[in-house]
Amino acid sequence: MDKERMEEYWKRNLKIIGYILVVWFLVSYVAGILIVDWLNNIQIAGAKLGFWFAQQGSIIVFIALIFIYCKIVNNLDREFDVLEE
Amino acid sequence: MSTQIWIYFFVILTFGLYIGIAVWARAGSTKDFYVASGGVHPVTNGMAIAADWMSAASFISMAGLVAFMGYGGSVFLMGWTGGFVLLATLLAPYLRKFGRYTVPDFFRTRYYSRVATAVAVLCLLIASLTYIIGQMTGVGVAFSRFLQVSNTVGILIGMIVVFFYAVWGGMKGITYTQVAQYLVMIIAYTIPAIFIAFQITGNPIPQLGLWSGYEETSAFLLEKLDSVVKGLGFNEYTTYFRLSKTNMFFYTLSLMIGTAGLPHVIMRFFTVAKVKDARLSAGWALLFIAVLYTTCPAVASMARLNLHATVNKATLQDNGDFFAPGNSLVYEDRPQWMKNWEITGLLSWEDKNNDGRIQYYNAGTSNQSILDKAAAAGWEGNELTVNRDIIVLANPEIAKLPGWVIGLVAAGGLAAALSTAAGLLLAISSAISHDLIKGMIKPDMSEKGELMAGRIAMALSVLFAAYLGLNPPDFAAGTVAIAFGLAASSLFPALMMGIFSKTMNKEGAIAGMLAGIGFTMIYVFAHKGFFFIPGTEFLGLFGGKPNFIFGIEPNAIGAVGAIINFAAAFIVKNMTQKVPDDIAEMVENIRYPKGSGEARGH
Numbered sequence: 001m002d003k004e005r006m007e008e009y010w011k012r013n014l015k016i017i018g019y020i021l022v023v024w025f026l027v028s029y030v031a032g033i034l035i036v037d038w039l040n041n042i043q044i045a046g047a048k049l050g051f052w053f054a055q056q057g058s059i060i061v062f063i064a065l066i067f068i069y070c071k072i073v074n075n076l077d078r079e080f081d082v083l084e085e
Numbered sequence: 086m087s088t089q090i091w092i093y094f095f096v097i098l099t100f101g102l103y104i105g106i107a108v109w110a111r112a113g114s115t116k117d118f119y120v121a122s123g124g125v126h127p128v129t130n131g132m133a134i135a136a137d138w139m140s141a142a143s144f145i146s147m148a149g150l151v152a153f154m155g156y157g158g159s160v161f162l163m164g165w166t167g168g169f170v171l172l173a174t175l176l177a178p179y180l181r182k183f184g185r186y187t188v189p190d191f192f193r194t195r196y197y198s199r200v201a202t203a204v205a206v207l208c209l210l211i212a213s214l215t216y217i218i219g220q221m222t223g224v225g226v227a228f229s230r231f232l233q234v235s236n237t238v239g240i241l242i243g244m245i246v247v248f249f250y251a252v253w254g255g256m257k258g259i260t261y262t263q264v265a266q267y268l269v270m271i272i273a274y275t276i277p278a279i280f281i282a283f284q285i286t287g288n289p290i291p292q293l294g295l296w297s298g299y300e301e302t303s304a305f306l307l308e309k310l311d312s313v314v315k316g317l318g319f320n321e322y323t324t325y326f327r328l329s330k331t332n333m334f335f336y337t338l339s340l341m342i343g344t345a346g347l348p349h350v351i352m353r354f355f356t357v358a359k360v361k362d363a364r365l366s367a368g369w370a371l372l373f374i375a376v377l378y379t380t381c382p383a384v385a386s387m388a389r390l391n392l393h394a395t396v397n398k399a400t401l402q403d404n405g406d407f408f409a410p411g412n413s414l415v416y417e418d419r420p421q422w423m424k425n426w427e428i429t430g431l432l433s434w435e436d437k438n439n440d441g442r443i444q445y446y447n448a449g450t451s452n453q454s455i456l457d458k459a460a461a462a463g464w465e466g467n468e469l470t471v472n473r474d475i476i477v478l479a480n481p482e483i484a485k486l487p488g489w490v491i492g493l494v495a496a497g498g499l500a501a502a503l504s505t506a507a508g509l510l511l512a513i514s515s516a517i518s519h520d521l522i523k524g525m526i527k528p529d530m531s532e533k534g535e536l537m538a539g540r541i542a543m544a545l546s547v548l549f550a551a552y553l554g555l556n557p558p559d560f561a562a563g564t565v566a567i568a569f570g571l572a573a574s575s576l577f578p579a580l581m582m583g584i585f586s587k588t589m590n591k592e593g594a595i596a597g598m599l600a601g602i603g604f605t606m607i608y609v610f611a612h613k614g615f616f617f618i619p620g621t622e623f624l625g626l627f628g629g630k631p632n633f634i635f636g637i638e639p640n641a642i643g644a645v646g647a648i649i650n651f652a653a654a655f656i657v658k659n660m661t662q663k664v665p666d667d668i669a670e671m672v673e674n675i676r677y678p679k680g681s682g683e684a685r686g687h
Contacts, residue, residue, distance in 0.1 A: 010676050017174045024170045028163045033333050036156075040324060046305030047296045051323045054159035055151075055382040056292065059166045059375050066173045066368035074361055082679040084359045 009080045013073065020069050027053060027061040088482075091492030092231055099269050099496045106262045125260055127362045131369025133260045134353045136267035138374060140216075140505030141223025144270060145498050146561035149476030151385035152392075155320065157327030158385065160336040160641075161562060164569075166371060166378050167337070168344020173367035176345055177354040179584045181363035182675040186355055188348040188576065189520040195583040197668060198591040199525055204598050206520050208575035209348050211602065212568050213509050213516075214546060216347075218617065219564030220506040221247075221547075221554030226474045226561070227498040229429035236430050237555060243502075244551035251507035251514075251543055266500050271376055273497025277481040277490050278380045281387050284484060291383035299390070302403050310386055313393050313400050316407050318450030318459075322386065329636050336566070336641035343569025343643055346577030349512050360678035388480045395420065395483060396445045396469060408462040413442040422482030431472035432479075438465040445469040473560050506550075513546050514539035558613040563640055567609055570643020574601035578650040587669045593658030601650030605643055612639040 031039060032054035039050030077083035125133070143165065151158030185191050192205040221240060224247060229239030275291070282294030286306055299309040310322045327333050344350065354363045390400065398412045399405025406412065416434060426432035434443055446459060448467045478498055481490045518539035523530050530538070558564055575598045582589040582597070612631060615621040624631060632638050634645065 006673075006677065013676070020170065020174055024167060028167050028337065029334060032159060032163055033330055033337065037324070045296060046298075046308055048307075048323055051156055051159075051307075052296075054156060055162055056295070056379055058163050059378055062166050062170050063368065063372050063375055065170050066364070066371060069170075069174055070361070070364045070368060073364065077361070077678055080677075082677045084361065084679055 005080065009076070009082065012076055016069065016072055016076065020065055023061065023065060028058040032058050088488035088491050091488040092495045095492040095496035096231065096499060099500060102265055103262050106265050125357065127357065127365040128369050129260060129264060130353065130357055130366045132267045132373050133263040134350065134366060134370035135373035136263040136270065136504065137353065137508060138350055138370065139270060139377060139501055140565065141220050141498070141502035142562040142565035143377060144274060144501035145223045145226060145477050146474045148381045148384040148388065149473035150560060150562050151381060152389040152476050153473050154327060155322035155325050157325055157333065160327055160333055160340065162378055162381060164337040164340025165344060166375060168341040169367050169371040171341060171345040172354070173364050175581055176351065176584070177363040177367050178360045178678065179675045180351060181354055181357060181360050182678060188351055189516065191580070191583065195668065196591040196594045197665065201591045201595050202520065203525060204595050205576065205579065206516050208571070208598055208602050209516055210513060211606070212347065212571040212575070213513050214550065215571055216565055216568035217506055217509050217546060217550040218553045218557060219561045219568060220502055220509065221550045222474065222557045222564060223561040224502040224506060225554055226431065227478065227495065227502055229431070230425065230478055231495050231499065233425065233428050235428070239429065240551055240554050244547055247503060247506045247510070248544060248547045250503055251510040252540060266504050267373060269500050270497045273493045274377050275380055277484070277486055277494055278384050280486050280490065281480065281484045282383055285387055285390070291380045295383040295386060300401060302401070304403070306390070307386060310390050313390065317393070317445070318447035318452055318455040322389070328632070328638060331635050332637050332641055335637050335644045339570045339573050339641050339643035340566060342577045342647055343573035346572035346575070346580065347569070348576070349508055384477065384480060388476050388483065391483045392471070393445070396443045407446070408458045410462065413444050415442050417441065419443070422479055425482070426475055426479060431475045433470045435468050437468050438463055443469050510543045510546060514543045517542040553617050556619050558617045559640065566640040570605055570609070570640065570646065571602060573643035574605040574646025574650055578647050578654065582654060584672065584675065587672045588658065588664055589654065590658055590661060590664040592661035593654040596657035597650040597654030600653035601646040604649050605646035608634065608642045609639040
């Protein structure tokens with residue numbers, strides 16, 4: 001792989017990580033802590049939304065994030081022919 | 086069978102199972118641990134990581150802390166799961182590509198220096214030792230209930246068992262034993278939760294029961310809990326912050342990056358077959374861990390409600406009056422579980438107003454109307470003290486579940502505490518004997534000498550941890566949180582910069598680690614005593630006010646330490662020599678998954 005392709009691969013990889021970590025930050029630090037009191041005004045069947053994010057929602061999103069990351073980055077690896085089969 | 090016999094039955098059965106698997110796996114394969122696990126499937130590896138990861142802090146202590154902290158306890162739930170996203174995206178695949186066995190190996194190569202390696206080993210030791218103190222606290226709780234002895238005797242017995250367990254050693258590191266341990270732990274944790282959820286909400290899935298209605302009353306579980314705890318002068322369950330938003334932010338961050346900086350977890354990613362398997366392992370590990378972590382909030386809230394329902398009948402009624410005479414539990418009529426835990430000294434009752442009944446409320450509340458009502462009812466202060474670390478183990482007894490469930494939980498709690506404590510002791514002994522003594526001080530040491538040095542290191546660590554476990558700096562999960570802070574402020578930044586910065590040099594990494602862990606240790610020790618030794622606090626040097634940096638508690642300061650680490654590293658890097666070309670090239674090389682080859686020693 002030539003230098004330019006390698007650099008592009010790394011840039012795209014960093015971008016994917018960036019998106020993943022933005023969501024990671026939003027569901028935990030923002031929804032679960034920073035704006036939790038505001039989200040708690042929204043209640044679904046007795047559950048306060050902010051409390052839900054802090055104690056359950058964020059964990060579910062974390063799991064989804066890792067599997068989504070695996071999927072996207074495997075595709076990237078395949079595109080740049082660096083995936084080990 | 087009586088409960089006590091069920092406990093013995095399950096403890097002996099599960100330990101027999103672990104030993105059996107260990108012996109069987111050993112006979113079946115002569116390859117050593119590293120090579121063997123090189124071919125382990127990501128799902129199996131994920132389960133083994135989950136068993137390694139879930140310690141006494143997760144199993145025994147966490148739900149109890151959440152039960153009493155309510156929303157504030159979310160820092161543990163988010164903090165101890167979110168770190169796996171960082172591991173999967175920032176560390177695991179690259180460390181796998183790097184292809185070394187241990188964390189000190191990474192430092193030796195990437196930072197081309199013995200000093201950097203020694204500093205990393207030192208940080209690893211400090212974090213692991215603190216971690217073990219937390220485990221010993223948990224071991225003490227489990228053994229004191231299991232053998233019906235005082236907490237002190239429980240810790241002393243636990244200390245001996247942990248030592249032999251670790252020396253015998255083979256149990257740890259064998260992936261299939263850990264798979265069995267994971268299954269025992271998760272069954273022991275979820276079965277009582279399912280029973281209790283069904284009992285009090287009618288929904289057998291704890292994760293959903295948390296949002297369902299409570300018993301005969303017309304309220305939702307959490308609404309009911311909020312009104313009960315508020316009615317007794319405690320803080321509202323679903324909204325009360327742990328100190329402040331800032332503190333919770335840093336607490337969560339500290340636990341997350343600590344997760345990604347703890348050597349015994351990172352190590353598991355060195356040994357999978359491929360880079361893509363390293364990423365996937367993190368996903369599976371989190372999925373398996375999340376079974377416990379999403380059950381925990383349900384266990385916490387239901388245990389808290391059950392505890393109140395046991396001592397005050399008004400809990401079970403709509404708009405019940407907590408202060409009505411006759412609603413408080415008569416001490417002589419107390420259930421068996423209270424008697425069992427009184428023996429351990431972790432639960433106690435003091436009849437302040439001599440009425441023979443248990444009054445359990447927050448006498449320190451600022452809500453005057455509650456204080457007035459309590460005074461009118463003749464209450465003279467809170468009479469019940471419950472150690473938070475007993476909640477999970479006592480939970481099935483509180484809910485009056487059958488004896489076999491209680492036995493199962495005891496077995497799970499012991500597995501969680503013993504496996505992690507033993508694993509940490511092994512990590513400490515190999516760091517001291519292999520990386521420190523053999524690697525740096527005395528390279529010609531014989532294998533026998535190395536083994537001996539490792540055992541002495543283990544014995545000293547377990548004595549130190551047990552001594553501090555008798556007088557712990559915090560509840561089990563709180564102490565473990567400090568260990569995470571120490572790892573977060575030292576190892577995580579150095580690992581991350583080692584991968585993502587081609588220009589980070591050894592001087593920068595060393596300065597960063599020393600600044601990060603140094604700052605964190607000073608802040609923690611100022612609050613909790615020099616190396617947690619009671620009576621050696623030195624808050625006075627900083628004006629005597631606790632949490633003096635932005636109101637952040639010592640358990641959460643690791644995240645600030647990490648920021649200091651990054652800053653110090655970059656400043657020093659820019660003032661010192663450039664990183665050698667071959668190292669820069671190596672960093673370039675680990676970015677591309679292809680051709681990772683087998684994990685290598687040094």
